[in-house]
Amino acid sequence: MTGTDGNEVTIVDACTRRGEGGSPTAVLIDDTALSDSTRRAIVRRAGTSHAAFVDADAGATPTVRFFTAHGELTNCGHGTIAAQAVLLHSRRIREHRSRQRTGGRIFDTIATQRDNGVEVWFDQGPVELQGCTALGLDSILAALGIRSNDMATDDAPCVASPGTPRLLVPVKTLPTLLSIRPDLHRLAAACRRLGYLGCFTYTLSATRNTAAARMFAPAIGVGEDVVNANSTGCLAAHLFATHGHSSIEVEQGHTAGRPSLVFATATATREGISARVGGMATIRSSPNGRAD
Template identity: 45%
Template structure:
């Protein structure tokens, strides 16, 4: 049995007001697919990544793939998988135990106005200072940051770069080819630009770059 992309469901994970989101291919795992077959699914579906779901006895195992290979974790993929599982259950509120990246954690999805609001425990986030090589390769592609960038680990590392305003965030338009090459060289998933939090703790953010290059707004 092969991983047929025609069996994939495309979910726009993390949309806002029914718009935007990150298109994710979700495959209800039905066979012993090879890594090559799994890598081919996001390419065929035109998405940056795909999640393969094996559900049994109230638990669901998730595996995430891009065209380059397997990811240890993927937030958009986890949200998309929860939405598909909740839709298949027919329940107004769906709960399960998820297993991915070597850990088990709770997942929940609630049906709301034709869509699903999904939540899960992302696990611990670790931070470290950026290296000189990371700063030299990445920061020239963006306007001057509003504070020191850091590298965060949730599965794969990504660089967090603060910017001063929403207008500045929206205006960012780096050379995506150069950024992808820099991320590939440094082993980064991409760059997550965020505004400085307001007094109420609100912030806006964009994920830009990485293998394969992608751009999303939240």
């Protein structure tokens, strides 16, 4: 499809699960002269929740900016996976190790062509972890409609930030997770007041190696994300700090009818706990699913 300025827009299903689902994400090789209002309009026209704008003229380290129809984001995990998949596809090679500049930092990426799509991993970097105040938590839980006896008893809410803070909220069971119907207006107000990007609500398997999750981010104009890759990296860092688990696979997108999967690993570094995030991507040329 073509953007409002005539630029070609590629739609990528980011973080697919067994070749299906994923979060539809618009990717453009950016004209840096575009205004931010034009970028927001391109997101609306593409019909996706997010778009990645790639400045490929930046040399070996492309600058990638992310927008919703609401405004610019500091970073975007599934947007990074989508952008790197498009860059690999444009180079027509099987694998590419590169770096990306986003939100004031430069980080490593690797994209590999697989039989069922493009596998992308990126270094999320250090994740800052801290507790949340009881008052702030109460307002968030009330907006989510989560009762105290819905909360997991062997885990605790945590504020996690790979650059932008979000609240991680553990619940006991998958039915509880899927039944959440938040008051989005109330949740947006609470997140803005507390400085949160949104709320990543999840339930862990018994082994803690897998989880299911939902991300609510009405404060940035996204009522519910199909998938949130950066929050998966945050969860990996949290579980590494609290339970010593170094990897996690998180299913998302079920309530949107787009089953998705994100991988993440966490390690201890001199800068703190750092995470790597990965996912599969399928490139298509339009939101209706026509193959590229």
